Amino acid sequence: VALVSLTTDFGMRDEYVGVMKAVILGIAPGLAIVDISHQVTPQDRQQAAFLLKNAYPYFQSGSVHVVVVDPGVGSQRRIVAMNFDGHYFIAPDNGIFSLLLEGRAPQKLVAVDSRDWFLPQVSRTFHGRDIFAPVAARLASGKPLEELGTTLAVETLHHLPPPCPPQRGREHIAGSVVQVDHFGNLTINIDHGLIKEIENVAPSADLKIHIADQVIRGLSSCYADAPVGTPLALVGSRGLLEIAVNQGDARRFFGVARGEAVRLEW
Amino acid sequence: VALVSLTTDFGMRDEYVGVMKAVILGIAPGLAIVDISHQVTPQDRQQAAFLLKNAYPYFQSGSVHVVVVDPGVGSQRRIVAMNFDGHYFIAPDNGIFSLLLEGRAPQKLVAVDSRDWFLPQVSRTFHGRDIFAPVAARLASGKPLEELGTTLAVETLHHLPPPCPPQRGREHIAGSVVQVDHFGNLTINIDHGLIKEIENVAPSADLKIHIADQVIRGLSSCYADAPVGTPLALVGSRGLLEIAVNQGDARRFFGVARGEAVRLEW
Amino acid sequence: VALVSLTTDFGMRDEYVGVMKAVILGIAPGLAIVDISHQVTPQDRQQAAFLLKNAYPYFQSGSVHVVVVDPGVGSQRRIVAMNFDGHYFIAPDNGIFSLLLEGRAPQKLVAVDSRDWFLPQVSRTFHGRDIFAPVAARLASGKPLEELGTTLAVETLHHLPPPCPPQRGREHIAGSVVQVDHFGNLTINIDHGLIKEIENVAPSADLKIHIADQVIRGLSSCYADAPVGTPLALVGSRGLLEIAVNQGDARRFFGVARGEAVRLEW
Numbered sequence: 001v002a003l004v005s006l007t008t009d010f011g012m013r014d015e016y017v018g019v020m021k022a023v024i025l026g027i028a029p030g031l032a033i034v035d036i037s038h039q040v041t042p043q044d045r046q047q048a049a050f051l052l053k054n055a056y057p058y059f060q061s062g063s064v065h066v067v068v069v070d071p072g073v074g075s076q077r078r079i080v081a082m083n084f085d086g087h088y089f090i091a092p093d094n095g096i097f098s099l100l101l102e103g104r105a106p107q108k109l110v111a112v113d114s115r116d117w118f119l120p121q122v123s124r125t126f127h128g129r130d131i132f133a134p135v136a137a138r139l140a141s142g143k144p145l146e147e148l149g150t151t152l153a154v155e156t157l158h159h160l161p162p163p164c165p166p167q168r169g170r171e172h173i174a175g176s177v178v179q180v181d182h183f184g185n186l187t188i189n190i191d192h193g194l195i196k197e198i199e200n201v202a203p204s205a206d207l208k209i210h211i212a213d214q215v216i217r218g219l220s221s222c223y224a225d226a227p228v229g230t231p232l233a234l235v236g237s238r239g240l241l242e243i244a245v246n247q248g249d250a251r252r253f254f255g256v257a258r259g260e261a262v263r264l265e266w
Numbered sequence: 267v268a269l270v271s272l273t274t275d276f277g278m279r280d281e282y283v284g285v286m287k288a289v290i291l292g293i294a295p296g297l298a299i300v301d302i303s304h305q306v307t308p309q310d311r312q313q314a315a316f317l318l319k320n321a322y323p324y325f326q327s328g329s330v331h332v333v334v335v336d337p338g339v340g341s342q343r344r345i346v347a348m349n350f351d352g353h354y355f356i357a358p359d360n361g362i363f364s365l366l367l368e369g370r371a372p373q374k375l376v377a378v379d380s381r382d383w384f385l386p387q388v389s390r391t392f393h394g395r396d397i398f399a400p401v402a403a404r405l406a407s408g409k410p411l412e413e414l415g416t417t418l419a420v421e422t423l424h425h426l427p428p429p430c431p432p433q434r435g436r437e438h439i440a441g442s443v444v445q446v447d448h449f450g451n452l453t454i455n456i457d458h459g460l461i462k463e464i465e466n467v468a469p470s471a472d473l474k475i476h477i478a479d480q481v482i483r484g485l486s487s488c489y490a491d492a493p494v495g496t497p498l499a500l501v502g503s504r505g506l507l508e509i510a511v512n513q514g515d516a517r518r519f520f521g522v523a524r525g526e527a528v529r530l531e532w
Numbered sequence: 533v534a535l536v537s538l539t540t541d542f543g544m545r546d547e548y549v550g551v552m553k554a555v556i557l558g559i560a561p562g563l564a565i566v567d568i569s570h571q572v573t574p575q576d577r578q579q580a581a582f583l584l585k586n587a588y589p590y591f592q593s594g595s596v597h598v599v600v601v602d603p604g605v606g607s608q609r610r611i612v613a614m615n616f617d618g619h620y621f622i623a624p625d626n627g628i629f630s631l632l633l634e635g636r637a638p639q640k641l642v643a644v645d646s647r648d649w650f651l652p653q654v655s656r657t658f659h660g661r662d663i664f665a666p667v668a669a670r671l672a673s674g675k676p677l678e679e680l681g682t683t684l685a686v687e688t689l690h691h692l693p694p695p696c697p698p699q700r701g702r703e704h705i706a707g708s709v710v711q712v713d714h715f716g717n718l719t720i721n722i723d724h725g726l727i728k729e730i731e732n733v734a735p736s737a738d739l740k741i742h743i744a745d746q747v748i749r750g751l752s753s754c755y756a757d758a759p760v761g762t763p764l765a766l767v768g769s770r771g772l773l774e775i776a777v778n779q780g781d782a783r784r785f786f787g788v789a790r791g792e793a794v795r796l797e798w
Contacts, residue, residue, distance in 0.1 A: 001561040012544070013322035013448050014279070016503075018271060018302035022325040029267040029326075032557055036550035042449055054524055054546035058661065059554040060561075067580060071513045074488025124488040126503030129324065182543030183574055203339030222606025222656040237548075238656030247575050247603045277714030278544070281587035282769075284537060285566035288591040289566055295533040295592075308715055309779050337779045340754025391752040392769030395590065 002140035003063040005112075007052050008128065010068070016126070018131040020068075027137035027198040034059070043071045046163050049099030050175045050179055052089075054238045061086035064140045066132050067096050072209055074124030079112035079131060080157065080266065081139070088133055088139050095160030102162060105154055113149040164259070166190050170220045173198075175241070177260040184249030188241040195219070195235060202266035209233045210263040212242060212254040223247075268406035269329040272297045273318050274394065275306040276334070281391070284336075286399040289385065293403035300325070301431055309337045312429050314364030316445055318355075320504045329351035330406045332398050333362050340390030345397060347516075354405050361426030368428060371420055371423055380515035430525070432456050434448030438531040439464075441496070441507070443524050453476075454507040454528045458460065461485070461501060464492040466532035475499045476529040477509060478520040533647045534672035535595040539584050540660065542600070543571040548658070550599075552665040555651065559669035566591070575603045578695050581631030582711055584621075586770045591625055593618035596672045598664050606656030611644035611663060612689065614682055620671050622664055627692030628711070634636070634694065642719050645681040664701040696791070698722050705730075709792040716781030718743075720773040720794045727751070727767060734798035741765045743775060744786040755779075 002023060011018040011182035017038050024033060036055045040048045048069040056065055068078075070092040078093040084106040091097060097106075112131065115122075117138050120132040139145065168191050173194065179187040198207070204219040216233045226232035226246040231253060237240030241261070245253045252259075270290060276282040282302050302321045304312045314335040322331055336343075344359040350372040357363055363372075378397065381388075383404050388396040405411065431456040432441035432455050439460065445453040464473070470485040482499045492498035492512045497519060502508030503526060509528070511519045521528075535609065536556060542548040549570050556565060570589045572580045580601040583767065588597055602609075602624040610625040612746055616638040623629055628640075649670050655750040671677065686710075698707035698721050711719040730739070741748040748765045757765035757772075758778040768774030775794070777785045 001557075003554065003557060005554070009449075012301075013303055013305040014303050014447045015317040016448075018300050019321050019324045021300045022269065022321065022329075025267075025269060025300070026324070026326040026482035029298075032561075034549050034553045034557070035544075037545055039545040055551050055554065058551045058558070060558040062553075063429075071490075072490045077490075085280070123503050125508070127499065129503065143708040177642050179546075181546045182548075183541075205358075222604075224604045224607035224609075234657065236657050239659065242657070249574075278567075279569055279571040280711075280713045281568050281583040282714075284566050285587050285590045287536070287566045288535065288587065288595075290537060291533075291566070292586075292590070293593040308781075316777075338754075338756045341756035343756075389769050391766065391774070395769065 002028075002031055003059055004031060004140050005036050005052075005055065005059060005063060005065045006033060006035040006038070006068075007040065007048050007066070008038050008068040009042045009044065009048070010038045010128070012038055016128065019129050023129055023133035024137040027134055027191065029136065029142045031140050038266050042258045043069060045069050045095050045160060046099065047179065050055055051099055055083075056087055062088070063138045064088040064090070064194065067091040068128040068132055068205055069096065070094065070127065072126050075147050079127065080109060080152065081112050081135065081145060082106035082109040083145055087249055088145065090139070093158045095158050097157050098159045099162060101154070108145055109152045109154055109157070110145060111152055116148060117143070117148060140254040152192045158235070164189060166194070168194075171192060172263055172265045175262050175264065177256060177258050177262060178240075180251050180258055183251075184245070184251035185236065186243040186250050186262075187236060187238055188243065188256075190241040190262075192239045195241060198264070206266055207233075208265045209241075209243065211260065212256050212266065214254065216243065268297055269325055270292075270297060270402050270406050271302050271318075271321065271325060271329060271331045273302040273306065273314050273332070274304050274334040274335075274419050275308045275310065275314070276394070282394065283471055285395050287393055289395055289399035290403040294407045295401055295455070296521065297403065297406050300398060305343055306335055311335050311426060312362050312365065313445065315362050322351075322353055325353065330354040330356070330402045332399055332402045333357040334394040335362065336360065336393065339393050345379050345393065346375060347401065347411060348372035349411055354411065355478060356401055356405070359424045361424050363423050364425045365428060366419070373506040374399065374411055375418045375420055375423070376411060377415040380413060383409070383414060385435070393422060396525055425433075430455060432460070434460075438529055439531065441528045443507075443522060443526040443528060446524055449510070450517035450519075452509040452516050452522065452526070452528075453504055454501060456507040456511065456528075456530060458501045458505045464530070472532055473499075473529045475507075475509065476531065477484050477526065478522050480520065482509065534563055535591055535670050536672050537568050537584075537587065537591060537595060537597045538565060538600075539568040539572065539580050539598070540600040541574045541576065541580070542570045542660070543747060544570055548576055551661050555661055555670040560673045563669065563672050569631075570697060572601055575601060577601050577627050577692060578631065579711065581628050585632055588617075588619055591619065593619070596620040596622070596668045597649035598668045599623040600660040600664055601628065602626070602659065605659050611659065612641060612684065613644050613667065613677060614638035614641040620677065622667055625690045627690050629689050630691045631694060633686070637758070640677055641684045641689070642688055643679060643681040643684055646679060649675070649680060682790055694767070696721060698726070699730055702727075704795055705795045707726050707794045707796065708775065709790050709794060710772075712783050715776070716785075717768065718775040718786075718788065718792070718794075719768060719770055719780050720775065721771040722794075722796060723769045724771045727773060730796070730798055738798055739765075740797045741773075741775065742797065743792065744788050747788065748775065755757035
């Protein structure tokens, strides 16, 4: 049984997500659909790519991942599909793929232009229903990507720079908050590989994490390492530095939002 | 594999929706359940019918659509089921069917009164669990509608007038906002057929759409036709006139809510 | 087809729930997953247990119920699994089981410690993904609970007292609000058995329900028994006393929250 994942900014109030699922299941009955999120901030391609990048490796290979964060729906913007890292991805060509690829190359990249994969009637306001859903269902049913459209060179993709790359100094890294989760935990763009390198030159207890004029000393290994209500830093489940408050909300504790600067010193 | 859709005002915080799904899957294992919305405004039958009316045509025929917006649960109000347009529908007899039918006739309409289709114990506060879920599961499993209860004449249905029908003048149509979606897009009760008629007598660039003391000139064909942050009007994915702000929120832009008057002039 | 239910405090914005589902379906394709709630108040074990206790009896026996409300993730706290009342349950050992069991004994209780049931890599911040999901999938696939870990005595479980037990007097019961639902209905910790006893000594029309300096007289049998906008009390779908406002929001009407005292007099 193939899997299809959905990542959109549609919210859950309207019929939009249900309609996409109906279209998918009408074409590919028995297929399983997994919601990654429908609460991406409207039009936020960075956030959509971030959530999907964290999620897709946990899906079985051959899964089909659909991203509909698509302010350009119905305009000249292309829709693109690719086979990458053993998975299929479909998204508007608006930078989402460049964020997913991070400079790596897909096995195959095509323009989604074979109209016989679409619903018979294609609106100019809801391609999630009319194009993305039926295309995902047919890919998940085994129809070959090659037949979906003309092959594209990866260089032709709309390119978005990754958000705020961290700046490494001699004895510090300057990063920033890239995502605030439901608990108020702050995910920082400093990954576990970088932290491992630092731990080779400085014990993790000596690290200082600066945020919003406050300092957290040392890295914890789980939330409960800090007293309840106290801030801590650790490597979170996304493999990135995370600032949290044990049983609390770090966003409120520090009064910060996405983009906030974080400085790691040793 | 049959499909069951759910449209309720239950929200997603409590166990209510999960319990309905457990009952359905206990009776009809392997059946697929699609959520249309659980965020219908409490008791809002107009909104529930509107969402379902937009959604059901995208489901395969033979699907079973359950609506539980049911302030009269446990009182003398009836529950009704019908075969209409190739689909099955179950709802309280509180006007939802009259909104779905819009004057058309169902193929078959019955009172839901065969207690052997229900759970053994029927509460007076949660018929979604005790009646709607098991009835939907049995219908989806192929049990014939005829056995569910006594046939009803469509005239006996509780009737609700459709919300605010648009008023057509010589050179204008007076309509109103019937739904505000997650993006803040405003759906107006003026459908694409009416707009096509107008485009026969006046070029769509000459149309003026009045809302909240402001005027939008001409119809766009997709959101990106207007500059970012600018309002526009187009025929939306529901086949109705829609007022949006490109990459913005028209509800906030105009400071309006459902019911707001919209005037289309040519 | 086995069922897996999920009850978490993860919310729906992040990829966390979708990732758990991907892991489950990767191990047990074709299995059905039912969300009970992902909007448990963060860290609120009482609420998670309350929702699950109301929901699980409606699932087919043999279902696997996963609760991830887990502030101690990655610390020394154990994860436990049990066979109870014909169902399987997996949760952190933080009191959730004691709330579910209410003094009754499980058929079998084990520590979740067989690492070959887990994902190969286990983080210290997201056991929902790395432990709970794969364990649930394997249990639902028929792997025997005995092989999951060492048998535990029920006395070794972390114990949480049930929230605010009601106090019974000669002619009153003092209880409290244990849950406020999406509609604003107030669920009180006074169950239908207790109410039945009272109705044996006093007619239900003579009951007085005191809340927030106001009094509701008599028990209704459904919401529509009271005029629209008027408060009422009845036995709700959870088998507990419930205070509601017909087509309104009792939480706002009375200005109360969970924990509010309720006094039933006769």
